[in-house]
Amino acid sequence: MKIRILTADHVREVLPMPKAIEAMKRAFGQLSAHQADIPLRGGVATENGVTLMMPAFLHQSRELAIKIVSVYGNNPQMGLPTVAGLVLVLDPQTGMPLALMEGASLTAIRTGAAGGLAAELLSRKDSGAVALFGAGVQGRAQLQGVMAVRKIHKVFILDASLSQAEKLAAEVANWPSLPEIVVSSNICEAVSQADIVIAATTSRTPLFDGNDLRPGTHVTGVGSFTPEMQEIDEVTVRRARVVVDSRDACMAEAGDLIIAGAVISAEIGEIVNGIFPPRQNDQEITFFKSVGVAVQDAAAAAAVLAAAVEKGLGSVISLS
Numbered sequence: 467m468k469i470r471i472l473t474a475d476h477v478r479e480v481l482p483m484p485k486a487i488e489a490m491k492r493a494f495g496q497l498s499a500h501q502a503d504i505p506l507r508g509g510v511a512t513e514n515g516v517t518l519m520m521p522a523f524l525h526q527s528r529e530l531a532i533k534i535v536s537v538y539g540n541n542p543q544m545g546l547p548t549v550a551g552l553v554l555v556l557d558p559q560t561g562m563p564l565a566l567m568e569g570a571s572l573t574a575i576r577t578g579a580a581g582g583l584a585a586e587l588l589s590r591k592d593s594g595a596v597a598l599f600g601a602g603v604q605g606r607a608q609l610q611g612v613m614a615v616r617k618i619h620k621v622f623i624l625d626a627s628l629s630q631a632e633k634l635a636a637e638v639a640n641w642p643s644l645p646e647i648v649v650s651s652n653i654c655e656a657v658s659q660a661d662i663v664i665a666a667t668t669s670r671t672p673l674f675d676g677n678d679l680r681p682g683t684h685v686t687g688v689g690s691f692t693p694e695m696q697e698i699d700e701v702t703v704r705r706a707r708v709v710v711d712s713r714d715a716c717m718a719e720a721g722d723l724i725i726a727g728a729v730i731s732a733e734i735g736e737i738v739n740g741i742f743p744p745r746q747n748d749q750e751i752t753f754f755k756s757v758g759v760a761v762q763d764a765a766a767a768a769a770v771l772a773a774a775v776e777k778g779l780g781s782v783i784s785l786s
Contacts (some may be wrong), residue, residue, distance in 0.1 A: 480773035486579035582611025608668025676701030
């Protein structure tokens, strides 16, 4: 039995954002067509943290993987990350393990790609200004996802840490198709000028006033993941057409929607499959809420493995 070991650098090399967005179309389409198995997330807790196991199998594309994520709050005191993850890819025909890859980079890219897919389907085609809340790993990935599908000319970066915002601004300054970057603390100004608003923080309370959104704005929220967390306020939810990655997952975990008593218009996979339309007019406000679904990991990991095999990347180790 042989297995291919792939590092974070390998994942980033072979999973550029456009390819990741295509993988998300495949994943969400099958999820909404009931062509995916996602068993309940399992977990094992110790006195210091928890380890979660998230398997998924996509029937049509024959992609099978398990993500294992550990969350240990005291790790930074030991110079270790709070969250660590691995993704194991399996052969659905035999059950044999095919690859083991670093999970944090894969998660960041696939989550950013979901936001990119949402922007492609739900934002106005002429969208050019972004207000980004959160300058961390996920804020960076969300911005990359949007820039893969829209010609962005201006980005407002807002973060509780000025140094974090300035760090991301310096990095974006070296990206191709450089937009104008504004590190800002003026929330009203940023939101009222934005065509796309991205929320990628750990805030438990709303980041902005939904009354400041212009007609035609698209909002993506990826930060809140418990029923008590609310990055996006009730005004935004009431004004918007609400689209989610998974109805079941969002109504169980997304405080933005639960607190507001949201009415979900569609899953993004239903739009991919043509069951519901994408953006319907230039005045419509749209809100995409994602809490993350294991099918994303399976599709993204399969894309990584296929490209790695083609390029001969990684270390192939015999376990027999």
